[in-house]
Amino acid sequence: MIELKNVCKRFGDKEILKGISAIMEAGKANLIIGASGSGKTVLMKCMVGLLEVDAGEILYDGISFSSMSNAERKHIRKEIGMLFQGAALFDSMTVEQNVMFPLEMFSNLSYRERKKRVDACLARVNLQDAHKKYPAEISGGMKKRVGIARAIVLNPKYLFCDEPNSGLDPQTSMLIDKLIHEITVEYNITTVINTHDMNSVMEIGDHIVYLYEGKKQWEGSNKDIIFSKDEKLNQFIFASQFLQDAKEMRQQELLNQRSGTG
Numbered sequence: 001m002i003e004l005k006n007v008c009k010r011f012g013d014k015e016i017l018k019g020i021s022a023i024m025e026a027g028k029a030n031l032i033i034g035a036s037g038s039g040k041t042v043l044m045k046c047m048v049g050l051l052e053v054d055a056g057e058i059l060y061d062g063i064s065f066s067s068m069s070n071a072e073r074k075h076i077r078k079e080i081g082m083l084f085q086g087a088a089l090f091d092s093m094t095v096e097q098n099v100m101f102p103l104e105m106f107s108n109l110s111y112r113e114r115k116k117r118v119d120a121c122l123a124r125v126n127l128q129d130a131h132k133k134y135p136a137e138i139s140g141g142m143k144k145r146v147g148i149a150r151a152i153v154l155n156p157k158y159l160f161c162d163e164p165n166s167g168l169d170p171q172t173s174m175l176i177d178k179l180i181h182e183i184t185v186e187y188n189i190t191t192v193i194n195t196h197d198m199n200s201v202m203e204i205g206d207h208i209v210y211l212y213e214g215k216k217q218w219e220g221s222n223k224d225i226i227f228s229k230d231e232k233l234n235q236f237i238f239a240s241q242f243l244q245d246a247k248e249m250r251q252q253e254l255l256n257q258r259s260g261t262g
């Protein structure tokens, strides 16, 4: 579990995060959603310590990350997996070498043990035959899978994904989302996902924090969204008339079901 308490961040005189509080739970896909520029990436960078907060606090399972020394943070960093935008694989390394890299940096495992772990992670993301391929030789969706395998190779307790679907077609996006969600539940990981993809929101949004101009505008689950009356949220999620109509139809359907069974 990760707890945000009144997190504030500014650059110069520009306030970016204006006091954000939320709890990111274990075993759930915690989505941070919001328009481009609303502060999602800055918030994630504060959470992993790439940026320092100006005020407020971030706690990892009750321990204040914000007030830790760099040496103390190292222990938490080892438990963090990150899936970077565009997967950020090393081009000169094979798929297998990419996934093995964190093990070489942070574990004392023998080569055989490392290889076994890499094979297991690549199998988990359904990439059995790509070990010897280079990033340039595989598709965007496969690259993301490799990125996920690399992010989970050290058995992280916390997983951060910044726009995991950027550059993917809707169907591949959905597969990647579902994979991240499955892994989150399977290993009870506290997963935080930045996205502005409305498919992700509806598919895997166990817990959603909607940022609007650096503030938490709304919080809830994908099920709550259908009935939410928050105007800004509705405009953001159901941007087109088509989606607004779809929402209303779904709302009616759910209401009918409820009255039918109740």
Ligand SMILES: Nc1ncnc2c1ncn2[C@@H]1O[C@H](COP(=O)(O)OP(=O)(O)O)[C@@H](O)[C@H]1O
Residues within 6 Å of the ligand: 011, 016, 034, 035, 036, 037, 038, 039, 040, 041, 042, 043
């Ligand atoms: N290092 C920085 N210095 C100054 N301004 C920044 C910096 N990083 C981000 N910003 C600003 O913070 C705001 C939020 O950015 P960001 O978190 O990247 O938005 P999002 O990820 O939601 O699209 C933007 O206005 C952006 O220009």
Ligand SMILES: [Mg+2]
Residues within 6 Å of the ligand: 040, 041, 042, 194
């Ligand atoms: Mg961003």
